[in-house]
Amino acid sequence: MASNNHLTLAVAGSGKTKGIVDACAAADPHEPILVLTYTSANQQELGNRLATDVGNHHNIEVSGWFSFLIGHFVRPYLPFAYSNKRVRGFDFKSEPQQGVANEEWRRYFNKQSEVRKVHLAQIAHRVNEAAGGAPVRRLERVYDRIFIDEVQDLCGWDLEILRLLMASQIPLEMVGDVRQAILVTNSRERKNKQFKFMKIWDWFKAQEKAKRLTINQESNTYRCRPEIAQLADSLFATGRGFDPTVSKNDTVTDHDGVFLVKSSDVEAYVREYSPLLLRRTVASGRKLDHLAPMNIGVSKGLGRKHVLIHPTNDVMKLLRQGTPLDEQPAAYLYVAVTRAEQSVAFIVDDPGGCQHPHWAPPQRRTRLSDQRTTSSLA
Incomplete structure (x- = not known):
């Protein structure tokens, strides 16, 4: 029946x-x-x-x-x-x-x-x-x-x-x-x-x-770009029986995907993209207090074009070494990552084995471009 x-x-x-x-x-x-x-x-x-x-x-x-x-x-x-x-x-x-x-x-x-x-x-x-x-x-x-x-x-x-x-x-x-x-x-x-x-x-x-x-x-998400949906899915063991997420967000901007941001570049990144800045608890990331970060638990239900995450030690190990998270930390990170429509960035100085690229402020990108141009002319 x-x-x-x-x-x-x-x-x-x-x-x-x-x-x-x-x-x-x-x-x-x-x-x-x-x-x-x-x-x-x-x-x-x-x-x-x-x-x-x-x-x-x-x-x-x-x-x-x-x-x-x-x-x-x-x-x-x-x-x-x-x-x-x-x-x-x-x-x-x-x-x-x-x-x-x-x-x-x-x-x-x-x-x-x-x-x-x-x-x-x-x-x-x-x-x-x-x-x-x-x-x-x-x-x-x-x-x-x-x-x-x-x-x-x-x-x-x-x-x-x-x-x-x-x-x-x-x-x-x-x-x-x-x-x-x-x-x-x-x-x-x-x-x-x-x-x-x-x-x-x-x-x-x-x-x-x-x-x-x-x-x-x-399994269709109308919020998250494919790169973000793929990252979110990767946080959980395949044996849990979750269907793969299918992204229906095909919007293209000048800042799409998953990035790392150096601590020294955080304020420039915030000025550039006005991301939703997330941390696990008030006790973590106190150096960011002047930027009004939000606890991940409070962010449930929200959606923003760009999200910047202050990672816990466990998340650092995931990014640098690929060490899987336990289910509860994975759930918190899933919530944080999936607030994003176009991009997710993590505050990380030493990337270790992480494949995600570091974001550079516009002035540094201009200098690097000028250096490459000068090098090619030489």
Whole structure:
């Protein structure tokens, strides 16, 4: 029997969010649709684009994942698990409650009856079980379809909620890219820890094998030049089962491809191309602070013509010696590289065995050209 659940594994620059907006625009205006995502930035992006492109469809609701769990599971059905109790807020900061039994109220709520983020998905799952599946049955009555954007961000007990949704009668459309799995809903959760970050790909493939899910790969990127797409693909082992990226960007400029930039030339490069300057963390590349670099994790969803990356030591080894990256550093570098449309550059003084050329400022290129002309005349 064909599954109602679909996952589109889409490469960076393929138009993942646009696909959700287009599907909502094509839907019957009377069809109630729920669109879920994790980050507040993505909620705002989805809300703005749906308002612009599908403003006449008044039955589309955009919600954050945590708001969804509180509003549709915990708040209305909490008395089934804990009688005469109410949710009085959201505790975003609590540490995991080690040594507190799963049955205890204080595992899930602080002294102000605020539900703890770190255990929100677990209490949502417990409430659904205590209520005999009533929360999911209500969702089936309320919504005709559910979309989940950036689904690779889910982990821990969130996967158990996802399993409940996949077993429901609601068609579930999920979109994401596990190669960009650098954020998760709960990094400290032990449940399903073997499927955290990029390893959620293994969980999805297991669901497909069990015929709970159909996976489709969208391999066309409309953002990245072929050289950039090839570099991005090379960061991951071929055995992971990702289809090769196909670049649909055939724009030609005077600065296309992958380059190295010497530290002494960074400011000239920034003046010349106004690149998106990326670093892994605030602690790395502090010498670049005056150029307002952005952390890679914050750059998700952005696209720029040119990108300049301050490499970590591991990325330096990759560039100079070809030493492969572990999956998590590879995911961060994938996000950084695929922000670029026309060029990616790395701040590297000693190239070692790297084949990418060093960029030279215009004045140095002019001098080199003059020297070659003089040499040929001699």
